[in-house]
Amino acid sequence: MTVTVPGPTLGVVGGGQLGRMLAEAAAPLGVEVVVLDPTPECPASPVARDQIVGDFDDPDAFRELAARVDALTFEIELADAELLDDVAAAFDLSVNPAPETLSMIEDKLVQKRALDEAGVPVPPFRRVDDADDLRAALDEFGSVMLKARTGGYDGRGNVPVTDPDDAEEAMAAVGGPAMAETFVDFERELSVIAVQGEGEIRTFPAGENVHEEEILRETILPARTTDEVLSRAEGVARDVLDTLSGRGVFGIELFETADGSISVNEIAPRPHNSGHWTIEGARTSQFEQHVRAVLGWPLGSTRLRCPTVMANVLGTVDEPRPARLGNAEAVLGDEDASLHWYGKEEVRPLRKMGHLTVTGNGAGDDHVPRDLLAHARDVRDALTFE
Template sequence: MTVTVPGPTLGVVGGGQLGRMLAEAAAPLGVEVVVLDPTPDCPAAPVARDQIVGDFDDPDAFAEFAARVDAVTFEIELADADLLARVADEHGVPVDPAPETLRTIEDKLVQKRTLADAGIPVPPFRRVDDADDLRDALAEFDAVMLKARTGGYDGRGNVPVSDPDDAEAAMDAVGGPAMAEAFVDFARELSVIAVQGDGEVRTFPAGENVHEEEILRETILPARTTEAVLERAEGVARDVLDTLSGRGVFGIELFETRDGEIQVNEIAPRPHNSGHWTIEGARTSQFEQHVRAVLGWPLGSTRLRCPTVMTNLLGTVDEPRPARLGNVEAVLGDPNASLHWYGKAEVRPLRKMGHVTVTGDGERDRDANPLAHARELREAVRFEHPDE
C-alpha cells in the first residue's frame, strides 16, 4: 500500500477503549477510522470518523462496514472470524491480523496446542469438558488455572482450583468447555508487545505486570529482572509471531519461572492493556504501530524513552452505575503523569475505566522507576456519582 496523507480509512471491529485509542493514534497519520460496535455511542465514537451500530456476528452490518473502509482490523476477540474472512474474500478488503489467526487465538485450547506443536514453551495443560476431567487434571498437576476456552477476558473465565471438591463449582463458574493449565509458581509476569509489519518485526521492551484478582493493575518498565530474561522473552515473542498470520500488534503475556525460563501464558491478536505504557513511554505507541502495520506502512521505533509505569483505574462500586472521575487535578498537575479516560458511561466492579501513566527520569536508571508515584496517583483520584 502506498503511503499518502490523507491516508485510507481503517475499519475497526470493536469500539471500546482500544478502538478509541486506535482512532486517536490514527488521526495524526491522516487515517480516518470507522468502528463497528453493538453499543450506540461506544467509547470510540467521539474520536472515530463514524460508527456502524451492529453486532459482531451481523452479516449486514459487516457488509455495510466493508463498503466504507479500505482495510479492516479488530480490537476484540469477539469479532466473528468467518465474517472477517468474508470481508476479505467477497469484498476484497484486507483484514489483519488474518481471520485464521483469530480462530487460533480465540480458543485458548487451540492456542496452547498451536504453540506447543511449534515448540514454544508453555505450561502443561489439558482439555477439560466436565468436573471429572478437572479432577483428573488436578491429580496430574496438583493445582491448576481453569480457563474458559472462549469468551474470557480481564481475568473473567479464569478460576484457580486446587481442591477436587471444588470441581463442580469451578466448572459452573467458567460456564462451558475449558482448559486446565498447571499452576505456574512464577517469579514475575511479563509481557512483550510484538509487531508484525510488512516484512518486518519489532518488539517493545518486556514490561513487568502486576495482577490482583486476575486483573492487571500496573505495568512496569524496565521490568525488574535480568537482561538474560529480557532477551529470552523477546526471543520467545518473535517465535510466537512465526506461528501466526497477518500484520498487526500482538500482546504476548509470559511467565518468568523461578529458574529464569520463559513460558507463554496467553496471546492477544491486538493492542493490549499491558502496552498502554507505550503512549508516553516509547518512541512510537502500540496503537500507532498497529495502524502502521495493518496498513502495510513502515513500523516506528519501539525504543523505551524512560522508566515508565502504567496503572489502571478500575471500578470500585458494588453495582453498575453512572460515574465520573474526580480529583483529576492530582494527575493533571503532575508534570510526569498522564491521564487517559476511556469514555465509558457506566462504572462497574473492576471495570477498566481509564489509566494513569507516570514517566521517570533517566532512560535506563532502574532506581528511577516511578512505581510508588503511580500508585499514589491511582489512590488520589476517585469515582464520583452524579446522582448522589
C-alpha cells in the same frame, strides 16, 4: 511502497477503549477510522470518523463496514472470524491480523496446542469438558488454573482449583468447555508487545505486570529482571509470531519462573492493556504501530523513552452508576503523570475506566526508580468516582 497522506480509511471491529486509542493514533497519520460496535455512542465514537451500530456477528453490519473502508482490523476477540474472512473476500479488502489467527487465539485450548506443536514453551495443559476431566487434571498436575476456552478476559473465566471436591463448582463457574493448565509458580509476569509488519518485526521492551484478583493493575518498564531474561522473553515472543498469520500488534503474556525460564501464558491478537505505557513511554505507541502494520506501512521505533509505569484506573464503586471521575487534578497537576479516560458511560466494580502513566527521567537507567511505582499508585488512589 508509496505512502500518501491523507491515507486510507481503516475499519475496526470493536469500539471500546482500544478502538478509541486506535482512532486517536490514526488521526495524526491522516487515517480515518470507522468502528463497528453494538453499544450506541461507544467509547471510540467521539474520536472515530463514524460508528456502525451492530453486533460482532452481524453480517449486514460487517458488509456496511466493509463497503466504507479500505482495510479491516479488530480490537476484540469477539469479532466473528468467518465473517471477517467473507467480507474481506467479497470487497477485496485486506484484514489483519488474519482471520485464521483470530480463530486460533480465541480458543485457549487451540492456541496452546498450536504453540506447543511449534515448540514454543507453554505450561503443561489438558482439555477439560466436565468435572471428571478436571479431577483427572488435578491428579496429573496438582493445582491447576481452570480457564474457559473462549470469552474470558480480565481474569473472568479463570478459576484456580486445588481440591477435587471443588470440581463441579469450578466447572459451573467457567460455564462451558475449558482447559486446565498446571499452576505456574512464577516469579513475575512479563508481556512483550510484538509487531508484525510488512516484512519486518519489531518488539517493545518487555514490561512487568502486576495483577490483583486476576486483573492487571500496573505495568512497569523496564521490567525488574535480568538482561538475560529480557532477551529470552523477546526471543520467545518472536517465536510466537512465527505461529501467527497477518500483520498487526500482538500482546504476548509470559511467565518468568525463579530459574529464569520463560513460558507463554496467553496471546492477544491486538493492542493490549499491558502495552498502554507505550503512548508516553515509547517512541511510537502500540496503537500507531497497529495502524501502520495493518495498512502495510513502515513500522516506527519501539525504543523506550524513559522509565514508565502504567496504572489502570478501575471502578471503585459497589454497584453500577453513571461514570464521573473526581479529583482529576491529582493527575493533571502532576508534571510526570498523564491521564487517559475511556469515555464509558457507566462505572462498575473493577471495570477499566481509564489509565494513567507516570514517567521517570533518564532513558539510560538500568532499573525503574523504586518510587516510580509508588508514585503511580498514589496518584491513582487520589482519584474518586462521584
